[in-house]
Amino acid sequence: MTEAxxxxxxxxxxxxxxxxxxxxxxxxxWAARGIDASxxxxxxxxxxxxxxxxxxxxxxxxxxxx
Amino acid sequence: MATAAAAIPHGGGxxxxxxxxxxxxxxxxxxxxLRLLGFVLFLLSDCILFxxxxxxxxxxxxxxxxxxxxxxxxxxxWFDTSFAAFNSIVLFGSGxxxxxxxxxxxxxxxxxxxxxxxxxxxxxxxxxxxxxxEYSVVGISWAGSTMGASFFTLTGMHGFHVFxxxxxxxxxxxxxxxxxxxxxxxxxLTAGTLYWHFVDVIWVALFFLFYLW
Amino acid sequence: MHAGTTTTHDAHDVHDHIHPxxxxxxRKYVFSLDHKVIxxxxxxxxxxxxxxxGSFAELVRLQLTKPEGAIMSHNAYNEMFxxxxxxxxxxxxxxxxxxxxxxxxxxxxxxxxxxxxxxLNMASFWIFPIAALILFSSMLFGGPHAGWTEYxxxxxxxxxxxxxxxxxxxxxxxxxxxxxxxxxxxxxxMRAPGMTWTRMPLFVWATFATALMNMFATVAxxxxxxxxxxxxxxNVPFFDASRGGSPVLFEHMFWFxxxxxxxxxxxxxFGVVSExxxxxxxxxxxxxxxxxxxxxxxxxxxFTVWAHHMFPSGLAPWLQLPFMIxxxxxxIPTGIKVFSWMATLWGGRIHYTTAMLYAMGFxxxxxxxxxxxxxxxxxxxxxxxxxxYFVVGxxxxxxxxxxxxxxLAAIPYWYPKATGRMMSExxxxxxxxxxxxxxxxxxxxxxxxxxxxxxxxYASYIDFAxxxxxxxxxxxxxxxxxxxxxxSVGLLVFNxxxxxxxxxxxxxxxxxARTLEWTISSPPPYYNFKKLPEVYGRPYDYDRPLPYKNxxxxxxxxxxxxxxxxxxxxxxxxxx
Numbered sequence: 038m039t040e041a042x043x044x045x046x047x048x049x050x051x052x053x054x055x056x057x058x059x060x061x062x063x064x065x066x067w068a069a070r071g072i073d074a075s076x077x078x079x080x081x082x083x084x085x086x087x088x089x090x091x092x093x094x095x096x097x098x099x100x101x102x103x
Numbered sequence: 104m105a106t107a108a109a110a111i112p113h114g115g116g117x118x119x120x121x122x123x124x125x126x127x128x129x130x131x132x133x134x135x136x137l138r139l140l141g142f143v144l145f146l147l148s149d150c151i152l153f154x155x156x157x158x159x160x161x162x163x164x165x166x167x168x169x170x171x172x173x174x175x176x177x178x179x180x181w182f183d184t185s186f187a188a189f190n191s192i193v194l195f196g197s198g199x200x201x202x203x204x205x206x207x208x209x210x211x212x213x214x215x216x217x218x219x220x221x222x223x224x225x226x227x228x229x230x231x232x233x234x235x236x237e238y239s240v241v242g243i244s245w246a247g248s249t250m251g252a253s254f255f256t257l258t259g260m261h262g263f264h265v266f267x268x269x270x271x272x273x274x275x276x277x278x279x280x281x282x283x284x285x286x287x288x289x290x291x292l293t294a295g296t297l298y299w300h301f302v303d304v305i306w307v308a309l310f311f312l313f314y315l316w
Numbered sequence: 317m318h319a320g321t322t323t324t325h326d327a328h329d330v331h332d333h334i335h336p337x338x339x340x341x342x343r344k345y346v347f348s349l350d351h352k353v354i355x356x357x358x359x360x361x362x363x364x365x366x367x368x369x370g371s372f373a374e375l376v377r378l379q380l381t382k383p384e385g386a387i388m389s390h391n392a393y394n395e396m397f398x399x400x401x402x403x404x405x406x407x408x409x410x411x412x413x414x415x416x417x418x419x420x421x422x423x424x425x426x427x428x429x430x431x432x433x434x435x436l437n438m439a440s441f442w443i444f445p446i447a448a449l450i451l452f453s454s455m456l457f458g459g460p461h462a463g464w465t466e467y468x469x470x471x472x473x474x475x476x477x478x479x480x481x482x483x484x485x486x487x488x489x490x491x492x493x494x495x496x497x498x499x500x501x502x503x504x505x506m507r508a509p510g511m512t513w514t515r516m517p518l519f520v521w522a523t524f525a526t527a528l529m530n531m532f533a534t535v536a537x538x539x540x541x542x543x544x545x546x547x548x549x550x551n552v553p554f555f556d557a558s559r560g561g562s563p564v565l566f567e568h569m570f571w572f573x574x575x576x577x578x579x580x581x582x583x584x585x586f587g588v589v590s591e592x593x594x595x596x597x598x599x600x601x602x603x604x605x606x607x608x609x610x611x612x613x614x615x616x617x618x619f620t621v622w623a624h625h626m627f628p629s630g631l632a633p634w635l636q637l638p639f640m641i642x643x644x645x646x647x648i649p650t651g652i653k654v655f656s657w658m659a660t661l662w663g664g665r666i667h668y669t670t671a672m673l674y675a676m677g678f679x680x681x682x683x684x685x686x687x688x689x690x691x692x693x694x695x696x697x698x699x700x701x702x703x704x705y706f707v708v709g710x711x712x713x714x715x716x717x718x719x720x721x722x723x724l725a726a727i728p729y730w731y732p733k734a735t736g737r738m739m740s741e742x743x744x745x746x747x748x749x750x751x752x753x754x755x756x757x758x759x760x761x762x763x764x765x766x767x768x769x770x771x772x773x774y775a776s777y778i779d780f781a782x783x784x785x786x787x788x789x790x791x792x793x794x795x796x797x798x799x800x801x802x803x804s805v806g807l808l809v810f811n812x813x814x815x816x817x818x819x820x821x822x823x824x825x826x827x828x829a830r831t832l833e834w835t836i837s838s839p840p841p842y843y844n845f846k847k848l849p850e851v852y853g854r855p856y857d858y859d860r861p862l863p864y865k866n867x868x869x870x871x872x873x874x875x876x877x878x879x880x881x882x883x884x885x886x887x888x889x890x891x892x
Contacts, residue, residue: 044185051192058199062206072139073293076146077202080300084198087307090315091188091195100184100315137432141501148493148535155539155569159554162565172560245552249560252552256543 049095056088135290146301160253174248187314190233197226198303205296227269264302337842349434355420362412369403372396377795383781393775394461401464406488407448413584417726418523424833425517427508427849432501443491451484468555468563482545489538496530510851517831521608522587525615529576537573571622579618585722589675595829596672597664601856603656610649627698643693670744674725677752681717706766712759736838737819743811750804757797761790830855835867
């Protein structure tokens with residue numbers, strides 16, 4: 038197994054765990070009000086998007102330069 | 104650590120959590136409001152600082168005849184996507200742990216708060232070490248090309264923000280255990296969490312633009 | 317009775333603790349946290365730097381009295397006009413209009429005891445002289461030569477001086493950003509109870525629009541100067557075309573800030589004029605909402621028009637058209653303002669005080685400069701005029717005839733509040749006429765010289781003078797007229813210093829103005845307001861009683877809004 042494959046596997050697993058956790062937290066916080074809560078919601082959402090990107094990179098959909 | 108935190112009950116139930124929100128010091132609440140708005144505006148302006156450099160990178164990349172650019176007749180190498188994806192997850196994971204830390208603080212769960220905060224700091228340092236590794240193997244130089252110029256400037260600025268964030272969170276960990284934050288007075292922790300999430304989100308943009316585009 | 321308002325007041329009771337004034341010289345006058353003292357610090361530092369930057373301008377004018385250049389080498393000339401522009405824009409105008417006037421007036425007008433973050437306010441002031449020192453120290457290393465825009469690749473030849481220039485602008489940019497953030501939070505969060513957004517004085521609206529741009533645009537400038545600094549010091553290729561960089565990229569990053577920058581100093585001037593005109597015409601301001609919203613419209617549109625400075629830079633034609641249209645669009649809110657001011661004057665009982673003269677002079681010169689700006693917004697016209705004195709004339713009509721005139725109107729208007737004494741009207745009016753004549757005499761001939769093709773930023777104009785025999789006459793004329801402005805500024809400085817001791821005692825409200833700062837003593841106490849005032853309406857309705865409660869002075873005899881008509885006071889201090 039190459040180094041890149043290990044990294045991608047770890048990224049894939051991590052992206053699933055972190056992304057799903059982020060989405061659950063987002064759902065739990067959805068009702069919270071106030072500037073800090075709103076900003077946190079936006080930032081958590083964008084971070085979940087980041088997890089999706091990392092996931093797509095791990096499965097060679099994005100960023101495959103070959 | 105545990106003795107210093109004696110003032111704050113551990114493992115608090117709903118009644119204690121609710122009691123905290125009734126015990127609001129109006130002067131503190133007002134100061135907190137001002138600082139919160141100021142801090143969010145600061146993050147927005149910081150966003151524009153990154154935005155300007157990201158604009159510069161996109162501009163240079165789009166107007167270049169070839170990307171990666173040629174330097175001295177050789178095309179520069181692409182970045183290593185797989186390691187960056189792994190390192191990104193380290194940083195994003197630290198965002199989630201930071202969120203857990205603040206949630207536990209809000210629910211008066213001091214022990215778990217400490218655990219998650221320390222996890223966040225460790226993941227943050229891990230990301231910085233990963234960046235150091237990335238810099239050592241990336242194969243381009245700062246002053247050598249427009250690619251290096253934008254890459255090292257942007258990721259360097261981001262890395263500096265992460266470094267500041269690690270210092271920030273460490274300070275918060277010390278302060279929280281010394282009893283600086285009591286009852287509903289924990290604006291520092293809110294600010295630290297917002298800052299840390301912000302740093303994560305900037306990395307989403309940089310990760311996409313440098314490694315996936 | 318006022319059930320709703322009582323709860324508002326309770327909610328703000330936490331403001332009611334009054335801090336004691338600091339003792340000791342250092343805490344009181346040097347590292348002061350008081351927004352009024354910080355305003356004074358900005359004012360005097362800015363005025364001092366104005367004298368320096370103005371003397372650079374006079375050297376530039378003297379050089380141009382002969383076609384081949386009268387007094388200095390071409391290199392020194394380049395350094396002079398570069399330093400003049402840089403210092404005037406960043407070290408004089410922005411600190412004076414936002415730092416000095418904004419700091420002193422805005423918290424008083426919203427009925428607050430200070431800005432939101434006094435400590436940050438002090439820090440932003442103390443960064444400013446440091447930035448000025450860095451900027452002027454660049455002259456020890458040969459000085460920057462590429463004009464106030466410092467476009468690469470020319471500026472890359474400036475070496476250490478160019479790096480110091482970048483550093484100075486980066487540092488003053490941090491100060492601006494911090495001030496903008498501070499003011500935004502202050503205006504959003506700290507208005508007096510009952511002061512809704514549409515009850516704010518127009519100067520506060522203007523300060524808010526300015527703070528918005530200060531916060532969001534200045535960071536882009538920090539990025540541009542930061543990148544240029546990196547390129548100077550570490551030779552990193554952002555802008556060097558020979559290594560794949562792009563000089564046009566710098567122009568984009570620079571103008572994304574610097575176009576809003578011209579609004580950063582003109583919009584507070586709009587605010588000042590909107591305050592001064594209704595007071596001395598003794599009439600409600602015409603179109604309050606339109607003036608307020610047009611300030612916001614200008615500040616938002618300002619972010620979308622930067623590339624009109626770059627039409628000759630080889631911008632793609634499909635990009636030129638939207639930028640041209642958006643630039644025209646900015647004429648609309650500006651026109652709304654000008655017509656609202658004219659309608660405010662219409663049928664008013666006009667008192668020609670110094671402040672009013674400056675405000676009316678502003679209307680004339682700013683409108684003129686705005687109209688030539690519409691000429692320049694058109695791509696085909698701009699391609700011809702861009703490198704000529706027409707641009708210099710336009711810019712100085714807007715800046716000297718707009719921003720500086722507004723600033724000069726603000727000084728006599730708020731001086732009584734700041735010091736407790738009136739400025740001398742006689743000296744003030746003399747200095748107005750000198751300034752007004754000098755301004756038009758200096759910058760009006762530039763328009764036709766520019767149309768005839770006189771190139772700007774040249775140390776000599778021998779070729780141009782060959783084809784235009786009048787060129788030397790007009791340039792000498794401009795130089796002579798520019799000294800009238802010098803005399804005017806000299807009189808202003810004298811008046812400011814002399815009147816502190818010898819001016820007539822002003823009292824609480826010498827002008828009969830209606831905004832909140834005129835309900836407290838002059839100069840205001842450390843804590844500004846003993847009790848936080850409650851606000852029931854706009855400050856401009858001259859036919860109504862004052863819309864405030866809880867003010868602790870003689871105006872309290874009209875507490876019931878809507879019942880007793882307040883007599884229209886006349887300005888006490890006007891000789892006329």
